[in-house]
Amino acid sequence: MSITVYVPADSAALSVGAEETAAAISREAGARGLDMKIVRNGSRGLFWLEPLVEVMTSAGRVAYGPVSGADVPGLIEALSVAGAHPLCLGPTDEIPYLKSQERLTFARIGVIDPLDLADYEAHGGLAGLRRALVMEPAAICDEVTESGLRGRGGAGFPAGIKWKTVREQPGPLKYVCCNADEGDSGTFADRMVMEGDPFMLIEGMIIAGLATGATEGFVYIRSEYPRAVAQMEAAIGVLERAGWLGPDVGGSGRAFRLHVRKGAGAYICGEESSMLESLEGRRGTVRAKPPIAAIAGLFGKPTVVNNVLTLASVPVVLARGAAFYRDFGMGRSRGTQPFQLAGNVKRGGLVEKAFGVTLRELIEDFGGGTATGRPFRTAQLGGPLGAYISEDMLDLPADYEALAEAGAMLGHGGIVVFDESVDMAEMARFAFEFCEIESCGKCTPCRIGAIRGRETVEKVLRGENVAANIALIDDLCELMRDGSLCAMGGLTPMPVLSAIRLFPEDFDRAAPLAAE
């Protein structure tokens, strides 16, 4: 009987040698006359164990990792019988990191062959879409509203309310745009979805189309993700041939067409209105609001704009019902959030948990502390525009409101860990520098403020009039926060001010010698 072996083809797994591992398994199995079939799955998101190789047994899958190409000759015999080996991690589902998660959106990722539609359906795929096809559009919007699903891109706006607004606009032409311009450092969940379960995202977009009357969809993917672009294009082809995309979705007589568009290396295009400008073929500059995209979005038409994780959460909401999803989470943060542990962390990866899990559980229990083994100093939550936190904030629950109250934000769920070697004044300087590089230039507080901010932090770094310059930074940050058109200039103060507030000792630079 053929032995089925899984070797991820996720970008992160490939970046640490999964292709060599797969080639070595194929070669060694051939040399030994073993009948081995290699499935290229997505990643389970246990990145310190990548390349993570699994073998199917009658009792489920058994994992080995990290398996380099050079490990394969010594491993192949054990692998073929799921036997003992120093790299054996036991049954995959029993690995504590995975077992203690609550995977709803990521349930299939790393499990299935991402482009095998039958495999997708066998693992619960298309159930949400089938249900949506027999529902009234208003009822779909209500179901999403009742589930408590909020925008996972960072702003946390209730998805169902946005959909309802689009549904109530006159047609005929409306759009669904998926924001897959995942540019925040420390985040990779969108990429994992597009590479590891692209049908799920597309299913969510089709449901959004049915709910709002939109017949055209775009996925705007950053160009730094070439594999996600290729995988989404391939998945669209499969669903078109199967009749789930096109003029007659699943034989319902309703149309939904989907196109992939590639970004061009501009962080700002992750901002909703910049993304729409870019999709229209223009410079990715921010639009003033109102009007909101739900009323006048892409090409001036009513447009649903949601993040990858929001749309990818929709199929399970429809398949299992609003109450099932709402039962996860705390307060006004319902459902689950795919957290991403990144940077200087021992066990970096994807942790999907219900809202309310504490930062300490994520960083220490899942993450295992720093990768270097040196003491933890800080973590930046929610990307380059998110706040840094101190160690005594680790018991905060990961929940939109609780973090906002503590002066931080969840954003897209990225957590970047730093050890004690980090210089927080340098990080504050970098926050301004990043804003300077990536600002679209439309509004003055952001365009000029970022440059003046960087220069002023550099004065502090040189020890020039430290107290006066910090007061100036404070003042500048207030202006950027209140006067910028979008979150780029508006939130750059977050990392800067949190660094100054929580780590003042790093800003207490000695005056230059000449001044003494």
Next chain:
Amino acid sequence: MRGNAGAIPAASWDPALVRGIAEEMKGQEGALLPILHALNERFGYVDERAEPLVAEVLNLSRAEVHGVISFYHDFRAAPAGRVSVKVCRAEACQSMGALALIERLCARHGVALGDTSAGGIAIEPVYCLGNCACAPAAMINECLHGRLDADRLDRLIAEQEA
């Protein structure tokens, strides 16, 4: 993942080819970015001389086309280096020592970050490659690499030079 080794070699300046690409793609909604990507891939950069041609096909002003090209980091104004090395200097990679790695790399090839060495190695900064749990990360000729150290980075670049 493909490297540049197997890719079609970059075409030299050919106005008819530019016009052909633009004509073929102009029917798409918001066609300018897809056209510019196609030119960037085919020629290795977007030649200034392409601006009036694309503008004419799309019925835009040359200023509008130039504005879009200059806005996005991806569209190169000059031919690409033989080996493209995009090094991540965003926060997650910084937390794992990316800045020292980049500094060493630039010194080794005698270039400033953002420039191309005499040997044709283009070292460009990027801000996040989505490989933040395997930092530091870099993309060498469209191929993503993680958990980099100085030796591994040198070896991977040398493989592409060969």
